[in-house]
Amino acid sequence: SSSTTPIKATLFPGDGIGPEIAESVKQVFTAADVAIEWDEHFVGTEIDPRTNSFLTWESLQSVLDRKVGLKGPMATPIGKGHRSLNLTLRKELNLYANVRPCYSLPGYKTRYDDVDLITIRENTEGEYSGLEHQVVKGVVESLKIITRKASMRVAEYAFLYAKTHGRKKVSAIHKANIMQKTDGLFLQCCDEVAEKYPEIEYEQVVIDNCCMMLVKNPALFDVLVMPNLYGDIISDLCAGLVGGLGLTPSCNIGEDGIALAEAVHGSAPDIAGKNLANPTALLLSGVMMLRHLKLNKQAEQIHSAIINTIAEGKYRTADLGGTSTTTDFTKAICDHL
Amino acid sequence: SSSTTPIKATLFPGDGIGPEIAESVKQVFTAADVAIEWDEHFVGTEIDPRTNSFLTWESLQSVLDRKVGLKGPMATPIGKGHRSLNLTLRKELNLYANVRPCYSLPGYKTRYDDVDLITIRENTEGEYSGLEHQVVKGVVESLKIITRKASMRVAEYAFLYAKTHGRKKVSAIHKANIMQKTDGLFLQCCDEVAEKYPEIEYEQVVIDNCCMMLVKNPALFDVLVMPNLYGDIISDLCAGLVGGLGLTPSCNIGEDGIALAEAVHGSAPDIAGKNLANPTALLLSGVMMLRHLKLNKQAEQIHSAIINTIAEGKYRTADLGGTSTTTDFTKAICDHL
Numbered sequence: 001s002s003s004t005t006p007i008k009a010t011l012f013p014g015d016g017i018g019p020e021i022a023e024s025v026k027q028v029f030t031a032a033d034v035a036i037e038w039d040e041h042f043v044g045t046e047i048d049p050r051t052n053s054f055l056t057w058e059s060l061q062s063v064l065d066r067k068v069g070l071k072g073p074m075a076t077p078i079g080k081g082h083r084s085l086n087l088t089l090r091k092e093l094n095l096y097a098n099v100r101p102c103y104s105l106p107g108y109k110t111r112y113d114d115v116d117l118i119t120i121r122e123n124t125e126g127e128y129s130g131l132e133h134q135v136v137k138g139v140v141e142s143l144k145i146i147t148r149k150a151s152m153r154v155a156e157y158a159f160l161y162a163k164t165h166g167r168k169k170v171s172a173i174h175k176a177n178i179m180q181k182t183d184g185l186f187l188q189c190c191d192e193v194a195e196k197y198p199e200i201e202y203e204q205v206v207i208d209n210c211c212m213m214l215v216k217n218p219a220l221f222d223v224l225v226m227p228n229l230y231g232d233i234i235s236d237l238c239a240g241l242v243g244g245l246g247l248t249p250s251c252n253i254g255e256d257g258i259a260l261a262e263a264v265h266g267s268a269p270d271i272a273g274k275n276l277a278n279p280t281a282l283l284l285s286g287v288m289m290l291r292h293l294k295l296n297k298q299a300e301q302i303h304s305a306i307i308n309t310i311a312e313g314k315y316r317t318a319d320l321g322g323t324s325t326t327t328d329f330t331k332a333i334c335d336h337l
Numbered sequence: 338s339s340s341t342t343p344i345k346a347t348l349f350p351g352d353g354i355g356p357e358i359a360e361s362v363k364q365v366f367t368a369a370d371v372a373i374e375w376d377e378h379f380v381g382t383e384i385d386p387r388t389n390s391f392l393t394w395e396s397l398q399s400v401l402d403r404k405v406g407l408k409g410p411m412a413t414p415i416g417k418g419h420r421s422l423n424l425t426l427r428k429e430l431n432l433y434a435n436v437r438p439c440y441s442l443p444g445y446k447t448r449y450d451d452v453d454l455i456t457i458r459e460n461t462e463g464e465y466s467g468l469e470h471q472v473v474k475g476v477v478e479s480l481k482i483i484t485r486k487a488s489m490r491v492a493e494y495a496f497l498y499a500k501t502h503g504r505k506k507v508s509a510i511h512k513a514n515i516m517q518k519t520d521g522l523f524l525q526c527c528d529e530v531a532e533k534y535p536e537i538e539y540e541q542v543v544i545d546n547c548c549m550m551l552v553k554n555p556a557l558f559d560v561l562v563m564p565n566l567y568g569d570i571i572s573d574l575c576a577g578l579v580g581g582l583g584l585t586p587s588c589n590i591g592e593d594g595i596a597l598a599e600a601v602h603g604s605a606p607d608i609a610g611k612n613l614a615n616p617t618a619l620l621l622s623g624v625m626m627l628r629h630l631k632l633n634k635q636a637e638q639i640h641s642a643i644i645n646t647i648a649e650g651k652y653r654t655a656d657l658g659g660t661s662t663t664t665d666f667t668k669a670i671c672d673h674l
């Protein structure tokens with residue numbers, strides 16, 4: 001086993017199936033000799049006044065200190081006035097870019113072959129401002145906020161990502177034909193950054209047309225960068241092309257090198273505790289975390305083991321048409337290492 | 338030929354390929370003995386101060402008088418401060434619901450079989466308010482407006498449509514987990530209307546999840562009703578499932594029984610005037626117009642002729658992989674009548 005100083009990382013197992021799939025990650029990481037010390041945090045049972053949410057202050061500090069973490073699904077408690085836990089994390093930790101790769105898993109057939117897309121979503125503003133009010137009875141409005149600061153940093157992240165990952169093209173997704181000022185500012189920032197990367201092809205694509213082209217021919221796209229809500233929509237669409245959110249990882253990028261990898265599927269309360277959950281999205285998110293930490297060898301080992309287990313098809317969870325338990329599937333991955 | 342008093346309808350041939358595909362509609366309607374008197378209007382070359390757009394006042398009056406029309410693609414002239422012609426029509430004529438059916442065309446293969454979806458889009462407000470401003474340099478905001486009035490009438494239209502068209506389910510698409518007040522009001526209106534239609538199944542679906550499920554399994558959906566921007570996005574996604582906007586019709590519904598059918602694809606300036614355009618979307622929109630006028634026999638005749646021509650595959654325009662000209666394809670449809 002590895003003799004290097006263990007990496008300290010925050011782990012949010014999350015709700016529902018979260019603890020089971022987090023357990024799967026821990027086992028696979030251990031089997032792959034990843035020297036890691038998890039600082040585990042659970043969602044609180046009461047509002048922490050310092051975060052105004054069920055997230056504890058300590059858990060946020062843990063990520064800020066360790067600068068790297070992995071997060072399972074968090075269900076926001078029902079009831080008015082509670083900020084979504086996912087959003088609280090993104091805003092409090094200033095996680096400005098959400099990277100969601102979607103690629104076809106060999107051996108797992110969908111209608112689409114060879115999908116290979118990277119969605120990079122602005123993660124802090126836009127329609128997620130939380131600013132809404134009733135103007136008069138029966139008339140409500142919500143504010144979409146676009147800033148030059150947030151648009152520039154996500155655009156810069158997208159082009160840097162494209163360059164460092166050998167990608168050929170960045171598409172900026174927008175609806176500036178309708179929202180000329182907000183989406184117009186976003187596009188202007190992308191245009192500016194694009195000029196600094198003459199080797200990367202660059203295009204602007206209107207969101208409606210983008211969705212049509214994605215379902216017709218996803219190979220037209222490569223890296224896609226966009227404001228918050230469009231990123232929410234398009235990343236789910238892309239996930240659907242390759243099988244759904246149970247198979248696609250994500251990683252949130254913040255200032256000062258912070259990275260919080262995250263499985264963005266739901267907490268699936270109906271199957272929680274039944275050893276039926278598919279840990280793939282959280283495992284692949286863990287791989288993104290390892291790559292962020294430049295632990296490329298172990299990242300690729302684990303990645304191959306997951307891919308090969310699914311491709312082989314002998315051990316698959318119910319969502320992929322198999323009958324394996326979470327633990328059997330996890331064991332199969334460990335055996336493939 | 339028919340001896341009934343001709344129906345008076347407005348025709349906007351539109352820009353680019355518009356006049357060619359409008360000509361195709363006129364020929365097919367004539368061949369099918371539709372007694373119609375077209376009042377043709379072109380987009381002006383200067384701003385009409387009474388509409389603050391390139392649309393003439395007379396053309397709007399024509400639709401208001403005749404209450405029924407057909408519209409080709411309109412390209413909004415580039416330059417700041419011009420309202421989109423499409424939007425001007427929707428707003429000035431108070432076209433509150435945009436109905437976009439998407440169904441698989443027999444014989445035209447895509448990745449999806451047996452798609453049969455109806456998108457019903459709120460057409461006047463939401464993110465299309467046009468209200469945007471710069472707060473301070475580098476910070477811009479746009480207002481999304483949701484009203485009870487517009488939400489109720491589109492929800493009522495959607496359920497009435499479902500009932501009168503033998504549909505089983507209405508899905509209200511939203512992002513109320515983020516926009517609790519605006520999308521929340523929209524949902525509340527859908528909930529209220531749903532109660533009056535116990536025979537129609539009703540569900541709420543978050544837009545990101547909806548897009549994922551649409552690409553995974555479109556058969557999960559039937560009629561979808563939603564605020565403006567989501568309708569813009571999802572109707573294009575659905576069109577993509579069956580081949581694209583060149584094959585899908587739409588119809589805008591206004592107060593007082595006004596209906597303006599519309600091909601929502603672009604004006605394709607690159608192929609304009611070359612006799613290469615596919616008139617299918619405008620023809621099928623014309624069929625929607627005839628159904629609205631209760632000319633069901635002729636609507637079904639024309640519909641079958643279009644479907645059969647495409648299914649037969651001998652005459653197809655270039656966008657469908659064929660080599661037919663617009664006029665040859667049109668003639669083939671007339672021959673199928």
Ligand SMILES: CC(C)[C@H](C(=O)O)[C@@H](O)C(=O)O
Binds near residue numbers: 086514515545
């Ligand atoms: C759960 C929800 C608030 C969240 C979002 O809208 O961003 C989710 O859909 C996601 O994509 O991470």
Ligand SMILES: CC(C)[C@H](C(=O)O)[C@@H](O)C(=O)O
Binds near residue numbers: 178424569601
């Ligand atoms: C051209 C554009 C303004 C329009 C819209 O956004 O509504 C188009 O995409 C549509 O769907 O009709």
